[in-house]
Amino acid sequence: MLRYYITDRRARGWSIEELLACIARNIDARVDYVQIREKDLPARDLLDLSARAAEIADGNSTKILVNDRADIALAAGAHGVHQRSNSIPPDRLRSILPRPFLIGVSCHSIQDVQQAQSADLIVFGPVFESPGKGPPTGLDALARAAAVSRVPVLALGGVNQQNAQACVEAGAAGIAAIRLFQM
16 A cells, blocks of 8 residues: 655644654655645745755655645655646646656546546545545545546545555555644
8 A cells, every 4th residue: 555645734833844854754654655745835945845855765765746846846856746636737747857757646536537647646535524625525436536547546535544444445556644644
């Protein structure tokens, strides 16, 4: 099962240093991906955070992706970028990025999943109830998303230790979460 940690220091009231310590703990625990998703940071600060996270991950199997900023991901030495479903299409983005730069896409519908097939991975949800994320799509929608996708689909939204296995049984390649990995 793939494990995908999405950062959100504001949810915990953390400083950058506390966030980096959490990133290091997750890298030590061998999460597969860390998505730097600190939307409020100015570009220079996001670059610094992303570069420091990439440095922590150096020599480990964990891949660092930067939320919606391929330019910062490249400049920071990160492994990839994570895009919104309504952002630059992954096939267009891939045409200007070096290989093996990774592209992840957030999807909320089967149509989004079908349009993201040139990405390297898809984060689909919210599967379960999650604060501020709208109505849950459910395990059946996750199963349909995984069935139509040629690339790995990870379950997002309300995923916890109790329901993670159900996501995998529905066809997800793994799980993505904020709270689960920041606890």
